[in-house]
Amino acid sequence: MIDHNNRIPLHKQAESFLRNLISSDEYKAGKMLPNEIELAEQLKISRNTLRQAINKLVSEGLLIRKKGVGTRVAEKNIYSEANNWLSFSQEMKVLGIQVENFELHISRQKPSEEAKDFFKIEDDIKIFRLERLRGKENFPFVYFCSEFNPKIPLTGSENFNRPLYEILENDFNIIVKTSNEEIKAAGANDFIASKLEVETGDPILIRKRYVRDINDVPIEYNIGWYRSDSFSYKIECVRNIKTIS
Template identity: 60%
Template structure:
């Protein structure tokens, strides 16, 4: 298969790279878990930066179409199926829809250096400071979810915003950034002492852990979000539609 990108096209390079990767995934040559070309070689062949290529790779990794292991390479997920949820709502919208009044117990804003996982998702270096937002939220009688959000520097949040407002309302109305795609991973975990203290439960108690990756209209990453929910206080419902 010929691998090339049109550098004169109006279509962003990372979107062209993503489509090319999707074509590779569909090629029988790479079916059944075979490895893709080396990341460095592929970036050189396409005449794009590794950061641009990695942005496309990350998208497909989070969709479950690719599996990447550090020091080994990236391969096609054998028999992979991508499921898309069509009922994505912000936390405030979710709670409003359920008729649940929400209280903010803690709200912390800081500027931090991202770890490798967050930096890799954003396609930036770990030496680049980004905004970190931590929120402990729940019903008036007690907290049931602890959120940690990291934002791409491109979003241009200052940290002075009123984060008591719905987050995506701030992004859309104040910064003209529309969050259009959310990709999520949901797992069950045992609460660490830190999380247990936040959620007022015993260490080792079950919590629902949700990792959410949010993209704008151009499929550019804008938020990396981690959520820890009390298992006895929250039910996560997903509605999927077959396309």
């Protein structure tokens, strides 16, 4: 697999080998790479040469290295598009991904500053809060926190394994329509790092949603913390071109 007589540098040959390996059906779903020592011995190259090839693929986002765990293949990113927004469950359904809830927490608490301003309420009013750690099989990649307009009579007895907006529509006759969103990059704090199984300070994406219904009534303030290696956001912009007569 590695030709020591070839003019192509060994690290480049190792890189090509790894690219072929991670594109195979066995590895492309996120499998761990073999131990570096074993793989270097198999390829008959030094660990430094192998690590040079691995670092190149890590920089491209094709591999993910975690200290004390090893290196695994990065799974294909989940894409969300701005021009036709969907709930998380709907996004996953379109992609053919079965959603898994790893944690679900329900509480009534004082609103965050963002929710208080969005719903135009006082901070002494306790509102319904839903927190969920979600992802696909054996891979949590987003932690959500939703706060709801206190006028919505949520009790906590609802089955939150159902899509959220399906619950609002079928149980409360609320049809959501508009989502104003903010997305920024940040470092994971200790809490989010523990939930998303990353290191504290690792890059994550924070996505805020201000959701309104068909009557423009504020319904939900949602914030999601995403693993940056598992989520991308597509935006299509159309330029306004004035015709000259």
